[in-house]
Every structure is written in C-alpha cells, then in structure tokens.
Amino acid sequence: MSRPLPDPAQYSTQLEAKRQRLVELLAPFAAPAPDVFDSPSEHYRLRAEFRLWREAEQRHYAMFEQGDKHSPVLIEDFPIASARINQLMPQLKAAWQASAALSFKLFQVEFLTTLAGDALVTLCYHRPIDGAWQAEAEQLARALGVSVIGRSRGKRIVIGRDHVLEALQVAGRAFRYRQPEGAFTQPNGVVCQKMLQWAFDALGERDDDLLELYCGNGNFTLPLATQVRRVLATEISKTSVNAALANLADNGIDNVELVRLSAEELTQALNGVRPFRRLAHTDLAGYDFGTVFVDPPRAGMDADTCELVRRFERILYISCNPETLAANIAQLHDSHRIERCALFDQFPWTRHMESGVLLVRR
Incomplete structure (x- = not known):
C-alpha cells in the first residue's frame, strides 16, 4: 500500500500551531516574533530507512508504529521522501526479487539522497556478504545509477562512494558537501538551505572570529566562515570531522x-x-571571538557549556528541540537577550521543529 500524506490544505494549520508553540516557549524572554520558514508538503525528506517484512515468499518495505514491532505497514512508496527515493524504491525491490544473492536474509534498506540528485543505497544483512553478493550489487549500482553499500556483522562493502554529493545555495554561492553514509545530515534539504541563509544573515559580515561547537560535516561552517576572519570549529565524531575537512578543502575555505x-x-x-x-x-589566546555558533543534539547544551557560551558577545543557536532551547535560554537570559528568532519546519506533519535564535549581550 501507499502511505498517504495528510490533506495538504492542513499544512498551514499545523505550521501555525508550531509557530504558536515556539512563541509561547520564548514569551518569558521577550522574544521578537519569529521568522517562519515553511517546507514543501511532500518529497522533502532526503533520507529514509525501511525494515523488510517477508510475506507470500517476498520481502516488502515495511514501517511500524512506535512500540509495535509485530504489526507492519507494508508500503510501496513514501510520499514524504524525495522523488529520487520514490523512484528507486520499486526498482530496488524488483532487483532483490530477481536475485537470491541480493535478497537472502536482507532485513533493512537505507536510502540517502541529495537535492543535487545523488543517491546511495545501503543493504543490511543477517548473514555474511561475499563475492557473489558483490558481483550482483555491482550490477545493481550500474543499473540504478547509485552507490551501494552492503553491511553484515563485522563487514562493510562499498560499491562506488561511501558518501553522497550535495550542493546547497547560500547568498548566491553553491557550497558543495560530501555527506557520509551513517553520519548525521539534515533530512530536509530545502529547509536546510533556508536555515543556512538565516544563520548567514544573522551572523552578518564581521571582522572578528567565530567559535563553532558541534560542527558536524561543516554544514553551517562553510557559509559562516565566509562572514568572519577565522573559525575554530569542534566536533567529536571522526566520520564527521573527516567529511568536514574534505568539504572545507573542496570549497577552498582555508580560514x-x-x-x-x-x-x-x-x-x-x-x-x-x-x-x-x-x-x-x-593558539586559543590568539583568537578574537565575537560570536559562538551552536547546533547541539536534542538534549541541548549542558550547564557548563551554557556558562561557556555566556562569555561571548553574541550566541547564534540552532536547535532541534524547542524545549531544551528554552531551558538553555533561561540559564542565559540574565546576561543575553533574544534579538532574532526563527522557526524552520524541518519535519512537516510531526510535532518536531527546528528553531534558531540570536542572543546578544545586554
């Protein structure tokens, strides 16, 4: 079956509910009215993950309600996913149905795509994958025009690239990104561009330095670096660090x-x-930091990191959890005020939202 989207006419209603929720959370801090950035109502999600369910001697894409792993919803397409994912889904299914090497003990499929049209498919197995599998997978990659990764316990075979290539437009410039399989990337590319542009504008052109925490693969780092003298960026994931270094080199950013x-x-x-x-x-002492940029995980910043960012004149904060954003602002409110805020509808048809604030020292 296809899993239909809600009535598109209801999109503006759910977006307004999110706006009101953000306004209420930030009301204690005298926040200005948020800028609101909407999303396409379909084909906006650039990555998707499906379990497979065996029925009538065939494997089908399946999803489950939260907390229920025994009642699958079998699906043929996925309207919230990118058009490229929806194009690939039936082609991949036909390929595994025609190949025992591809289908035997295949239990999960992951898609990673980009606005630029690139695609990577990961096939996960409850068995060792071998040369027979690789030969079939190489044919599959050529036929579909994608990279393919096979995963089984203790083994990973890459056919093509282990990342996709993206291009995001900010302030009239296309920034090129390598986005690795298994590493975090923003799921909604259209809204991601809007987030990047908002952060770029909120930072403004400056003659001092930027500290960035949680930089990931350099998603924000690349455009923000063009607005300041120098950037010191930190990230803990080795995969993301390596991708960020490659992205900086690919874009000729050397500061x-x-x-x-x-x-x-x-x-x-x-x-x-x-x-x-x-x-x-x-040389930490050699930096002249004027702004700190943070894009923390859902748990937000811990108390010590909040006290660290309090030292800075300006705090540019992107959040995927408005509740922890509000809790962090409560800790910072005595020293900083909200100058700008925004809502980014990264996750339509859900309660989740991305938001941003620019905090300036009182």
Whole structure:
C-alpha cells in the first residue's frame, strides 16, 4: 500500500500551531516574533530507512508504529521522501526479487539522497556478504545509477562512494558537501538551505572570529566562515570531522581550524581544567571571538557549556528541540537577550521543529 500524506490544505494549520508553540516557549524572554520558514508538503525528506517484512515468499518495505514491532505497514512508496527515493524504491525491490544473492536474509534498506540528485543505497544483512553478493550489487549500482553499500556483522562493502554529493545555495554561492553514509545530515534539504541563509544573515559580515561547537560535516561552517576572519570549529565524531575537512578543502575555505573535541572538552580546555594534545598546536589566546555558533543534539547544551557560551558577545543557536532551547535560554537570559528568532519546519506533519535564535549581550 501507499502511505498517504495528510490533506495538504492542513499544512498551514499545523505550521501555525508550531509557530504558536515556539512563541509561547520564548514569551518569558521577550522574544521578537519569529521568522517562519515553511517546507514543501511532500518529497522533502532526503533520507529514509525501511525494515523488510517477508510475506507470500517476498520481502516488502515495511514501517511500524512506535512500540509495535509485530504489526507492519507494508508500503510501496513514501510520499514524504524525495522523488529520487520514490523512484528507486520499486526498482530496488524488483532487483532483490530477481536475485537470491541480493535478497537472502536482507532485513533493512537505507536510502540517502541529495537535492543535487545523488543517491546511495545501503543493504543490511543477517548473514555474511561475499563475492557473489558483490558481483550482483555491482550490477545493481550500474543499473540504478547509485552507490551501494552492503553491511553484515563485522563487514562493510562499498560499491562506488561511501558518501553522497550535495550542493546547497547560500547568498548566491553553491557550497558543495560530501555527506557520509551513517553520519548525521539534515533530512530536509530545502529547509536546510533556508536555515543556512538565516544563520548567514544573522551572523552578518564581521571582522572578528567565530567559535563553532558541534560542527558536524561543516554544514553551517562553510557559509559562516565566509562572514568572519577565522573559525575554530569542534566536533567529536571522526566520520564527521573527516567529511568536514574534505568539504572545507573542496570549497577552498582555508580560514577554519577544526579540532576533534566535544563541547564539554573544549569547555574544560578554555577553563584551564586540563590540557588536550589535540589542542597542542592551537593558539586559543590568539583568537578574537565575537560570536559562538551552536547546533547541539536534542538534549541541548549542558550547564557548563551554557556558562561557556555566556562569555561571548553574541550566541547564534540552532536547535532541534524547542524545549531544551528554552531551558538553555533561561540559564542565559540574565546576561543575553533574544534579538532574532526563527522557526524552520524541518519535519512537516510531526510535532518536531527546528528553531534558531540570536542572543546578544545586554
């Protein structure tokens, strides 16, 4: 079956409910009215993951209600996913149905696509994958025009690339990104561009330096680096660090120093709690930080990191959880006020939303 979208006419209603929720959460801090950035109502999600369910001797794409792993909803297409994913779904299904090497003990399929049209398919198995599998997968990759990754316990075979290539437009410039399989990327590319542009404008052109925490693959780092003198960026994931370094090189951006540290570790370093070998060649005192940019996980910033960012004149904060955003602002409100805020509808038809604030010292 196809899983239909809600009535598109209801999209503006659910977006308005999110706006009101954000306004209520930020009301105690005298926030200005948020800028609201909408999403396409369909074909907006660039990645998708499906379990497979065996029925009538065939494997089908399946999804489950939260908490119920025994009552699958079998699907043929997925309207919220990108047009490229919906194009690939039946083609991939036909391929595994025609090939025992591809279908035997296949239990999960993951798609990763881009606005630029690139695609990567990951096939996950409850068995060892071998040369017979690789030969079939190489034919599949050629036929579909995608990269393919096979995963089984302790083994990963890459056919093509282990990442997709994206291009995002900010301020009239196309920034090119490598987005690795298995690493975090923004799921809604259209809204991601709007987030990047908002952050770019909120930062403005400056003659001082930027500290960025949780930089990931450099999603925000690339455009923001063009607005400041220098950037010190931190990220803990090795995969994301390697992707960020490649993205900086691919875009010819040379004013960023990237250090593999968590936000908590950087806080300890700046507070002189303990030294880190990864900072041995970094002259922290040589930076003139005017702004700190943070895009933390859903849990938000811990109390110590909040106290760290309080030192900065300006705090540019992107959040995927408005409740933890509000909790962090409550800790910072005595020293900083909200100058700008925004709602980004990264996740239509759900309660989830992305938001942003620019906090400026009182």
